[in-house]
Amino acid sequence: MENKEPEFSPEQSLKLISSMIETTKNSLNDSSPYFLLWGWSAFLACLGQYALKVWFHYPRHYDVWLIVPVVLVIHIIFVVRDSKRKRVKTFIDQAGSYLWIAIGLSFFAEAFVNSNIGWDHSYFSYSILYGIGTFVSGGLIKFRPLILGGLSCFLITIISTFLMPDYQILMLALALLTSYLIPGYLLRAKFRKQSQDV
DSSP, X not given: OOOOOOOXXXXXXXXXXXXXXXXXXXXXXXXXXXXXXXXXXXXXXXXXXXXXXXXXOOTTGGGGXXXXXXXXXXXXXXXXXXXXXXXXXXXXXXXXXXXXXXXXXXXXXXXXXXXXXXXXTOHHHHHHHHHHHHHXXXXXXXXXXXXXXXHHHHHHHHHHTTSOHHHHHHHHHHHXXXXXXXXXXXXXXXXXXXXXXX
């Protein structure tokens, strides 16, 4: 017995495609809490590390990054909450998930490497990873501020090579501001506006 595929009229096909595009747009634009969560925590950790190292001369200034496991737990709570709300997982959702899993694993691998060879010139690689993540995410969801934020990370990385390591910490904070925080707030505003228009 042959399985017949359902036949759609042109109007039904267009309606189905429109609803799929709308579902994709709405599911992606609500990713702002992740950018804001990681953006604020890493931004404040950079400023905290700079203050502890430069102003207070605290030898274990990098201890501020112990905030990461706490933020990871909050991130997982967000993921669980969002997975209960989403009925449809699009290809773009899956691509974004794989991208950020790879970026996250890169951060942990980088931290392991730097703990063995030293942190003084590690800020470049973190800035590049921020740039890759936000640039690709912005491209996937067609959100220009994320794309520009990602590009800003690459420029900040190049500028940082001319600065002392202490100032590279501040440049990393600037990279987070331009690639996570500003686009994150713009993304949240766009999502809220779309939600009100629906």
